Amino acid sequence: MSAITVSRALREPARVAEETRRAVLRAIARLGYVPDLVAGALASRRSRIVGAIVPTIAGAMFADTVQGMSDAVHAEGYQLLLGAHGYDLGAELALVQAFIGRRADGLIVTGVQHAPATRRILAASGLPVVETWDIGRRPLDMIVGFSNFRAARAMAEYLLARGYRRLAFISGPLRAHDRSRPRRDGFRAGARHAALVELHMTDGSDMRSGAKAIVELLARDPKVDAAFFVNDTMAAGALMECTRRGWPTPGRVAIAGFGDFEVAAAVAPALTTVRISGYEIGRRAALMLTARLAGKEVSHAIVDLGFEVVARDSA
């Protein structure tokens, strides 16, 4: 029996006689044969690999997204090649190049800001690409996310509606290319003429830096009555710090977060936040990509998953 028959028995069972197919399967089981997908990829020019690039895997923000991508990609018979760029666009470029060199069938990247060289290479590769965690007028190709600007603006409006008058926006380092900036801009837009102080911590956006931030904020401007944090992790850290110091929230200062991470509903008092689903972003991005790869017309190349202000006790 020739190699091609084995290949067909595995990939297109219908095109092989029932008896032949069974013989092949028996032999495979006996010999412990494992098809070489590398050779297959070279010959067929399809690797069944999806490359995914996130800023970071640790932390509640993108871990869910990676999980969503992993689940969807494996369900569709693909494998996930993963890279983290640490908010460095140069590192993102290197990863894109490496993944293209690996002949990934498609790529998922985070955000809409990329180095010019990255855009160029991506376009030249002709690969399907999904951008995530944002919504842009002109995606590279496909995009799934939500408007960070509008989400943050909605939170500012919510806080104003609740009667808070002196607002603060708190984030980690404000980079040119992450999602802190549109959130800051959106919050500014929503704050309108209300007093607004901004604080950008240089040492991260984790719970500890949230705790430091709330103390620093109130030292700098004791009259602030509501603080919006760029993510729930920071916000929860701030909330705990207030508890520790006996500052009631929202009595002393109201606190709001972003993301509706697990911690948001669990802390006491429960955290007012903006709900978005990282898992769903990852899942949808992967499904759009694999649908396109299966030759299906992807009608909605721009998927806005939206957001929702979740009013809880902290603000």
Add this chain to the structure above:
Amino acid sequence: MSAITVSRALREPARVAEETRRAVLRAIARLGYVPDLVAGALASRRSRIVGAIVPTIAGAMFADTVQGMSDAVHAEGYQLLLGAHGYDLGAELALVQAFIGRRADGLIVTGVQHAPATRRILAASGLPVVETWDIGRRPLDMIVGFSNFRAARAMAEYLLARGYRRLAFISGPLRAHDRSRPRRDGFRAGARHAALVELHMTDGSDMRSGAKAIVELLARDPKVDAAFFVNDTMAAGALMECTRRGWPTPGRVAIAGFGDFEVAAAVAPALTTVRISGYEIGRRAALMLTARLAGKEVSHAIVDLGFEVVARDSA
């Protein structure tokens, strides 16, 4: 100029004349040539891919580990193929097969419990393998982790030393093959003759189920004075629930967690826990693997990263 010269200019610049090398680089830049690593892998029989399998990516437990693997693997010039099996050994087998079929140069798996077929295939493949998050007498090949049994036992001894007399062990579903069981066994061993109640929540091991668990526990046995949770996420959820109900911790009940996740130090009261480093486990596992692949003798095939009981305020 022949193809092999280009290949050498890229992979072993020293073996090519300086001038030739520069000409190659210029041409590559001009043409936008991207070497096909799939073809390279087929020809050289080395893919420079590391396959990694974790139970889940979401959640504080393994996200750090994946980050550590990603960082180390990329630093060593490899790519990371990632899969999550959701605590299903059958799914683990499927991933192992797929990664071997992809001709990964080595594999990182979680834990020491694997389906017989998985062990067989792994052995037959001859690939270097690192098991993680545990320590076993007889690893498949290499292993990096710590003793879950001893870590949990140490926590029981700590609680006893602090004067608690009626202990509880709380986990999510107790599977045959995850790390809840050795922790439970270790805690039992450490509890000796002290009263011990065990509670296994069926619906997960997240903050919400931790919150439910502490209520259920104290309803069932109001005299319990210290509860040890299988991870910090559950413990933090329980802690918050106590705060919400006005139950002082440790006044009403002491609470201890496992992992020293970010949340442990940040909650109020700060959480007593067992410190281990998921990031370091991932990083070391990847480095052991790449060292072996580089032909280096890996002297310590068994790396015990240890643990440390961190006494804070909650217990």
Add this chain to the structure above:
DNA sequence: ATGAAAGCGCTAACAC
């Protein structure tokens, strides 16, 4: 329903 021939794009091995 099955097979033969060719070749995917690279690198190992061996010249020169």
Add this chain to the structure above:
DNA sequence: GTGTTAGCGCTTTCAT
């Protein structure tokens, strides 16, 4: 320091 030859293990294409 560079080139030639062969072949990695599959799949494509075209026959039969």
